[in-house]
Amino acid sequence: MAELLEITMIISFGVSWPMNVIKSYRARTTKGKSLAFLYLIFFGYIAGILSKLVNAEYMSNIGSKWYVLFFYVLNFVMVGTDLILYYRNRRLDRENGI
Numbered sequence: 001m002a003e004l005l006e007i008t009m010i011i012s013f014g015v016s017w018p019m020n021v022i023k024s025y026r027a028r029t030t031k032g033k034s035l036a037f038l039y040l041i042f043f044g045y046i047a048g049i050l051s052k053l054v055n056a057e058y059m060s061n062i063g064s065k066w067y068v069l070f071f072y073v074l075n076f077v078m079v080g081t082d083l084i085l086y087y088r089n090r091r092l093d094r095e096n097g098i
Contacts (some may be wrong), residue, residue, distance in 0.1 A: 003065075003068070006068065007067075007068060007071070010068065010071040010072060010075065011071060012070050012077070013075050014074055014075050016080035017075055017079060017082070018078060019065055020035060020078075021078055021081050021082050021085065024082050024085040024086065024089065025085055025088065028089055028092050029092065029098065030086055030089045030093055031091050031098075033086055033089070033091075037084060038079060038082060038083050039083070040078050042076070042079045042080065042083060045072060045075055045076040046076065046078060048072045049072045049073060050073055050078060051071065052068065052069045052072065053069075071090045
């Protein structure tokens with residue numbers, strides 16, 4: 001049951017992050033974004049990935065449970081993309097005098 005709940009959480013975040021990345025890309029501004037929040041989430045995904053990699057029981061069953069780690073990594077990439085867009089948008093804000 002715990003694994004099912006974890007998968008549900010990861011998939012829910014996985015659906016949300018692409019929408020957030022698209023919004024950041026289109027907005028072309030950092031207004032309404034929190035850099036601290038993005039970094040907290042980013043490091044949280046690093047911790048989640050590492051927790052899977054150091055869990056001997058999980059790693060022994062990686063062949064049948066690979067998808068959990070896959071979604072952690074996918075979400076990590078999405079948050080990383082949003083961080084890159086944050087810095088692009090911050091540069092655009094400065095160029096526009098905002």
